[in-house]
Amino acid sequence: MTSSPLSSLYRPSLSLVTDLYQLTMAYGYWQQGLQDRESVFHLYFRKAPFQGGYAVAAGLALAVDWLENLRFSDDDLAYLGSLRGSKGGVLFPTEFLDYLRDLKFTCDVDAVAEGTVIFGNEPIMRIQGPLLQAQLLETALLTLVNFQTLITTKSARIREAAGPADQILEFGLRRAQGFDGGLGASRAAYLGGADATSNVLAGQLYGIPVKGTHAHSWVMAFGDERAAFAAYAKAFPDDSVFLVDTYDTLEGVRLAIDVAREMRAAGHELGGIRLDSGDLAYLSIQARALLDEAGFPKVRIVASNDLEENLITSLKQQGARIDTWGVGTQLVTAYNQAALGGVYKLAALRKADDSGWDFTIKLSEQVAKTSIPGILQVRRYLDDHGHPRADMLYNTAAPLPDRLTLVDPLDATRRRPVRPEAEFVELLEPIFRRGQRVKDLPTLAESRAHAQRQVQSLDPGIRRFLNPHTYPVGLELTLHDYRTELILQHRPQKPA
Ligand SMILES: Nc1ncnc2c1ncn2[C@@H]1O[C@H](COP(=O)(O)OP(=O)(O)OP(=O)(O)O)[C@@H](O)[C@H]1O
Numbered sequence: 052m053t054s055s056p057l058s059s060l061y062r063p064s065l066s067l068v069t070d071l072y073q074l075t076m077a078y079g080y081w082q083q084g085l086q087d088r089e090s091v092f093h094l095y096f097r098k099a100p101f102q103g104g105y106a107v108a109a110g111l112a113l114a115v116d117w118l119e120n121l122r123f124s125d126d127d128l129a130y131l132g133s134l135r136g137s138k139g140g141v142l143f144p145t146e147f148l149d150y151l152r153d154l155k156f157t158c159d160v161d162a163v164a165e166g167t168v169i170f171g172n173e174p175i176m177r178i179q180g181p182l183l184q185a186q187l188l189e190t191a192l193l194t195l196v197n198f199q200t201l202i203t204t205k206s207a208r209i210r211e212a213a214g215p216a217d218q219i220l221e222f223g224l225r226r227a228q229g230f231d232g233g234l235g236a237s238r239a240a241y242l243g244g245a246d247a248t249s250n251v252l253a254g255q256l257y258g259i260p261v262k263g264t265h266a267h268s269w270v271m272a273f274g275d276e277r278a279a280f281a282a283y284a285k286a287f288p289d290d291s292v293f294l295v296d297t298y299d300t301l302e303g304v305r306l307a308i309d310v311a312r313e314m315r316a317a318g319h320e321l322g323g324i325r326l327d328s329g330d331l332a333y334l335s336i337q338a339r340a341l342l343d344e345a346g347f348p349k350v351r352i353v354a355s356n357d358l359e360e361n362l363i364t365s366l367k368q369q370g371a372r373i374d375t376w377g378v379g380t381q382l383v384t385a386y387n388q389a390a391l392g393g394v395y396k397l398a399a400l401r402k403a404d405d406s407g408w409d410f411t412i413k414l415s416e417q418v419a420k421t422s423i424p425g426i427l428q429v430r431r432y433l434d435d436h437g438h439p440r441a442d443m444l445y446n447t448a449a450p451l452p453d454r455l456t457l458v459d460p461l462d463a464t465r466r467r468p469v470r471p472e473a474e475f476v477e478l479l480e481p482i483f484r485r486g487q488r489v490k491d492l493p494t495l496a497e498s499r500a501h502a503q504r505q506v507q508s509l510d511p512g513i514r515r516f517l518n519p520h521t522y523p524v525g526l527e528l529t530l531h532d533y534r535t536e537l538i539l540q541h542r543p544q545k546p547a
Pocket residue numbers: 327328329330331332333355356357358362365366369
């Protein structure tokens with residue numbers, strides 16, 4: 052077992068990070084002799100978060116970490132052995148616990164690289180392997196990918212609003228959903244485009260730059276803004292940002308300028324000021340004028356106070372002179388959308404006589420919720436600039452016809468032929484083969500740079516916040532026809 056950020060934070064084994072039903076199904080499969088039946092599951096969401104036009108895939112590196120450390124420890128097994136059913140009998144017999152003790156992860160995993168833009172119905176991960184194992188992974192993979200993808204996407208939207216030149220500082224830990232929510236959110240915020248975090252543990256564990264200013268309490272402790280700024284400058288002569296709004300913001304700016312002059316006389320430069328209340332557009336414009344007039348055009352203006360992408364857009368439209376955005380609550384809690392509804396669905400099962408696959412489907416009253424059968428790959432067609440044009444889901448276990456047609460999964464009459472010469476990339480890449488890692492993952496900073504390029508490659512109409520265009524994602528025609536056939540087979544045909 053390798054040491055990992057997750058296990059170093061919590062406990063040596065995180066194999067019990069699951070819902071009980073995964074383990075009861077595992078026992079049932081084992082009892083039925085179905086544990087090794089080969090299966091394929093897809094992890095995907097149906098609708099992009101924040102009523103947006105895209106999501107940014109995230110969570111893979113954490114999932115790889117979890118999978119590589121997946122072992123049931125003696126402690127885990129002792130706990131499972133202690134569980135009792137409603138009549139007082141053991142829930143899991145010793146023979147099954149012995150099986151779990153020896154269980155080794157042997158699945159194939161294909162996944163979309165972190166930072167890649169992704170759309171509804173597209174598998175972010177595909178797991179192929181023994182049924183018992185592949186099922187057992189569901190909860191942890193969803194926990195990691197749903198939250199990481201949600202916050203990374205929120206952060207990418209905030210980056211979109213701030214533009215490429217401004218700094219974004221993530222300040223959310225104190226308002227996060229617990230320690231782990233805060234830690235995971237700091238990682239995802241950085242991946243999505245934030246430049247730094249105030250979360251020191253995230254800095255240590257994930258190598259994210261750590262930055263910060265000071266609190267109102269610092270000024271209150273001195274009772275006098277000028278003295279407070281001077282003391283902070285003494286402690287950090289080259290790394291000071293003064294919070295100027297404790298009493299009267301513009302007076303605070305003037306006092307900051309006084310102290311900045313003293314710093315300059317001693318050979319140091321003030322880094323910035325921070326505004327945390329009031330009309331941030333008006334105050335930043337006034338503060339910029341005061342700073343520029345006093346000969347401090349490079350002093351940065353940091354703003355914070357419940358900021359999010361729409362507010363940042365509005366402040367920019369109002370001509371705000373803010374160049375650094377401190378964003379906390381709204382980013383780390385994904386305030387306007389509590390969760391990403393990613394799901395994990397069985398899509399194929401090897402036939403009992405090993406003669407091929409049975410493709411599986413989950414029906415729903417809503418077409419949008421009916422699952423897609425097959426062993427899927429996502430093919431992304433690119434335009435002449437290498438920008439995404441349309442995505443095609445197809446079944447890798449069925450032959451592809453020579454002429455390809457995309458069918459809208461929500462409206463089968465909407466179809467578009469694929470130009471035979473169109474360039475494409477395939478999004479699901481092999482990560483594990485028979486439980487062994489076959490791909491080195493990029494660093495978090497590399498994935499962050501990839502995310503920036505990916506989001507920028509999307510049409511502005513898809514990136515915009517209000518009523519974005521729908522990016523075309525289609526089922527390959529033969530997959531669409533097969534899915535329709537399966538739906539008809541399974542749906543009761545009641546006489547009229
Ligand atoms: N020019 C502006 N346009 C739109 N919203 C703004 C503008 N300036 C600030 N806001 C936002 O308005 C919200 C309320 O800010 P405001 O400072 O009035 O109240 P507050 O948070 O209660 O302040 P205080 O800390 O003084 O109690 C915050 O989310 C803030 O970011």
